[in-house]
Amino acid sequence: MRLPVLRRRSEPTEIGGVVRLDRRTKNLTKRLNPGEIAVIHHSDLDRVSAEALVEAHVSVVVNAVPSVSGRYPNLGPGILLNAGIVLIDNVGPQIFETLHENDRIRLDGGNLLNTDGEVLAEGTLMTVDLLEQLMEDARAGLSDQIDAFAENTMEYLREEKELLLEGVGVPEVRTQFEGRHVLIVVRGYDYRSDLDALRPYISEYKPLLVGVDGGADALIEAGFKPDMIIGDMDSCSDSTLRCGAELVVHAYRDGRAPGIERLQELGLEAVVFPALGTSEDAAMLLADSFGAELLVAVGTHASLVEFLDKGRAGMASTFLTRLRVGPKLVDAKGVSRIYRSHVKSWQLVLLVLSGLFALGVSLAFTDYGSALGNLLLGRWNDIVYWIRGLFS
Structure with a gap:
């Protein structure tokens, strides 16, 4: 199973924001705004859900249950970490009774705090090292x-x-x-x-x-x-x-x-x-x-x-x-x-030159083309005579 290559980042400083929460991740992603904190209930977070959270530009994802249960090496948590999104894991289902939509919270490691500094829930701050260990254990399943x-x-x-x-x-x-x-x-x-x-x-x-x-x-x-x-x-x-x-x-x-x-x-x-x-x-x-x-x-x-x-x-x-x-x-x-449709500049130039050549050949064998050629030649001679007159 090909997993995303995890990029190590420094642990985040204290961060906070507005809470949006829903037990169904695909419903939650429709309401999220950039910088908000998404509270989900999603065991074995999958790739599609993680990519939707990344597209919503959330700052933090708080999961009520383990994002990696150990059944298999799922892809979602690695996608969040690589996108620079903080993942707080396994804070417990009671978080949906503790928090409400539009609440403001801040993080201190794996702890969720209200604006007064009171600890609302405790979870695990997901790191690259921890996730790699979980992935290794999950492969056995x-x-x-x-x-x-x-x-x-x-x-x-x-x-x-x-x-x-x-x-x-x-x-x-x-x-x-x-x-x-x-x-x-x-x-x-x-x-x-x-x-x-x-x-x-x-x-x-x-x-x-x-x-x-x-x-x-x-x-x-x-x-x-x-x-x-x-x-x-x-x-x-x-x-x-x-x-x-x-x-x-x-x-x-x-x-x-x-x-x-x-x-x-x-x-x-x-x-x-x-x-x-x-x-x-x-x-x-x-x-x-x-x-x-x-x-x-x-x-x-x-x-x-x-x-x-x-x-x-x-x-x-x-x-x-x-x-x-x-x-x-x-x-x-x-x-x-x-499949990619790549058109190179030299191909465009060649196409234009080919078209001009074909047009020139077709005009050369018609009466209209001959008359146009004589007219253009006459105008060219007029320009040449005018330039010579400037220097005579």
């Missing part, structure tokens, strides 16, 4: 995680074999997938760079655009309009939900769909798709079941490292879903790393 992943995969296969093999349970939708390319966007790893790299493909092939929860916002931010939005609808903005895309709520296998309540409050209609696994799996199965010719995935989970870093047992479904869709699936992850 990888074999157990792989065993658990294999067991979850078999359990999912037993529960969803009819859906995987025969498409039983896929709801009817109005979006026409038959014979179309489908671009499925998840707000995951490298989604921005991959979307940018795929702009020529999107322009040429006009694929159906499917946003998975926050992936629909990613499409809007990139200047595209999603044709379908699928997920539990907790990470997508109201304006995006109202963009006119067909809405498919990913529900639990027993039919419960918490996301439908939000849509009803917004006055929007949706199709319900009960299925185990993740919403990105549901999107792939839906498109494949209705005859999509090609599936292009952006920001989805593609490797064992990413499955583990997601920290969900349900990620086993993604492995089997990818087996189901087979050769139809093209993963855009890494496209931005192997």
